[in-house]
Amino acid sequence: LNLLTSVMTGRGLKPGAQRDDPPNSRLFVVTSRSITEDELRDRFSDFGDIQGVWVVKDKQTKESKGIAYVKFARSSQACLAMEEMHGKVLMDGTKPIKVFIAQSRSSATHRDVEDEQLTRIFVMIPKSFSEEDLKNTFKEYGDIEYCVIIKNKFTGESKGLGYVRYYKPSEAALAIELCDKAYRAILAEPRTKASSTEEYKSSPTDPGIPVPSTADPGSFPVVDYRSGDFTRCLMMSTRAGLTQEQIFALFDIIPGMEYCELQRDSYGMSKGHALIRYSNLGSAVYAKEKLNGFEYPPGNRLVVNFIDDGEDRRMATQFVAAQMMAAVWNGPSTSQVSFSSVSTVPRIQTDVNLPPLKKLAPPDSKAKERLFVVFSPSPLPPDVLEDVFCRFGSLIEVHLVPGRKVGYMKYADKQCADEAMAALHGRVVNGVKMKVMLADPPREESHKRPRTY
DNA sequence: CGACGGGACGC
DNA sequence: CGACGGGACGC
Numbered sequence A: 001l002n003l004l005t006s007v008m009t010g011r012g013l014k015p016g017a018q019r020d021d022p023p024n025s026r027l028f029v030v031t032s033r034s035i036t037e038d039e040l041r042d043r044f045s046d047f048g049d050i051q052g053v054w055v056v057k058d059k060q061t062k063e064s065k066g067i068a069y070v071k072f073a074r075s076s077q078a079c080l081a082m083e084e085m086h087g088k089v090l091m092d093g094t095k096p097i098k099v100f101i102a103q104s105r106s107s108a109t110h111r112d113v114e115d116e117q118l119t120r121i122f123v124m125i126p127k128s129f130s131e132e133d134l135k136n137t138f139k140e141y142g143d144i145e146y147c148v149i150i151k152n153k154f155t156g157e158s159k160g161l162g163y164v165r166y167y168k169p170s171e172a173a174l175a176i177e178l179c180d181k182a183y184r185a186i187l188a189e190p191r192t193k194a195s196s197t198e199e200y201k202s203s204p205t206d207p208g209i210p211v212p213s214t215a216d217p218g219s220f221p222v223v224d225y226r227s228g229d230f231t232r233c234l235m236m237s238t239r240a241g242l243t244q245e246q247i248f249a250l251f252d253i254i255p256g257m258e259y260c261e262l263q264r265d266s267y268g269m270s271k272g273h274a275l276i277r278y279s280n281l282g283s284a285v286y287a288k289e290k291l292n293g294f295e296y297p298p299g300n301r302l303v304v305n306f307i308d309d310g311e312d313r314r315m316a317t318q319f320v321a322a323q324m325m326a327a328v329w330n331g332p333s334t335s336q337v338s339f340s341s342v343s344t345v346p347r348i349q350t351d352v353n354l355p356p357l358k359k360l361a362p363p364d365s366k367a368k369e370r371l372f373v374v375f376s377p378s379p380l381p382p383d384v385l386e387d388v389f390c391r392f393g394s395l396i397e398v399h400l401v402p403g404r405k406v407g408y409m410k411y412a413d414k415q416c417a418d419e420a421m422a423a424l425h426g427r428v429v430n431g432v433k434m435k436v437m438l439a440d441p442p443r444e445e446s447h448k449r450p451r452t453y
Numbered sequence B, C: 001c002g003a004c005g006g007g008a009c010g011c
Helices: A002-009 A016-020 A037-047 A075-085 A131-141 A169-178 A197-201 A244-251 A281-291 A314-328 A382-392 A414-424
Strands: A026-030 A050-057 A064-072 A098-101 A120-124 A144-151 A158-166 A233-237 A257-264 A270-278 A303-306 A369-376 A395-400 A406-411 A432-438
Touching: A026 A075, A037 A050, A037 A064, A037 A075, A064 A075, A075 A098, A075 A169, A120 A131, A120 A169, A131 A144, A131 A158, A131 A169, A158 A169, A233 A244, A233 A281, A244 A257, A244 A270, A244 A281, A270 A281, A281 A303, A369 A414, A382 A395, A382 A406, A382 A414, A406 A414, A414 A432
Parallel strands: none
Antiparallel strands: A026 A064, A026 A098, A050 A064, A120 A158, A144 A158, A233 A270, A233 A303, A257 A270, A369 A406, A369 A432, A395 A406
16 A cells, blocks of 8 residues: 555655666656646657656755656656657746756766667677677667677677667667566677776776886786686787787887787777787786887886687697796897697696597587586686596586685586596596586576576 | 686677 | 655554
């Protein structure tokens, strides 16, 4: 009964975020001071289920301040009302009203919520989806301005994530409300500060602090090569207008460069960054350490980061190669570096008599069995785990739980998984003891994520 | 003792 | 410019 009362009057709601539940379902309306709540309710009720109307009034005089809030049950309703009512004259002789999606109460700012932030959604899609597939899937909710699938920049392979830009906020809201939950559609964050993850994974080095070009030969930077953030590919950013040839010459100082390309826009102008790939991880690690923060030309600091090239992480242990290079490195004059010693470093040290490597099962294989692995004292790198756990056949993938000392091994074949467990439980690999058990079935319910409509 | 649930584009 | 009230459940 109380719930019903709250819904009908818009009162009795708990303070804070509850009032904007679901998100973007409340309107901020700038009106003439003579407009009443009843008039607003009357004019806005065509667009959806109104849960409350409130005209802000002066504490003393009780006069309207010309501001009102209209709460709808759904974001799509609020958006539709905004689209239809913004600019309307509610009463002769008064100014046209302004209608915006209200900022959440907790929001610090009072800037208007832009349509820009309300028309683009972010979805999870099958890797096999083309942009055309994406468009066809989401066009039923409204006209689409464009669709983009996030792809690996090197292989072109889809990352299973996409953006859909609608023309109207109500369309994006409808898509989020109505599309299959498997797409996990949410409003996209505005694309300004160049994404989170890729940058997040990159150098913790403060770019404001110049790094001397010549590191002391004996010491090697402390980096956690187990984090899986290292690949052979680097991204170099520069503010100065460097040429392809300059960049090539710079990164070619480190042996093993096999690809170097200055990125250009459609007019052939430099975009201020270049992609560089080395033949091995050690070279890439070393190049990053040497050239990130390097001033070239003097006064222009280069920024060099790893980028995910989507390759497997099998070569991660070649990290040791970087340390060896550091040891033998004598500066740019030394152009030949022997890697012979590197190849003799054994990848895996274990008390297990390991079968030979076997191919992985296709990534889309159905998991028939999962192993739960506990590491002590710390988890092994994923590439080492893949190397070890693939040898019993049918391994689909290794999954480490971030921040924990446990992981899951997915197998396409039960027998293979059981053999791996029998062979590896209680054993030690590279000094890490492993418990290998059957994993509990994944818990089914997982719709905990708050939805953004 | 040790449990999974996700997510981001590059002017 | 134009941004946040009224009222007071029941573990």
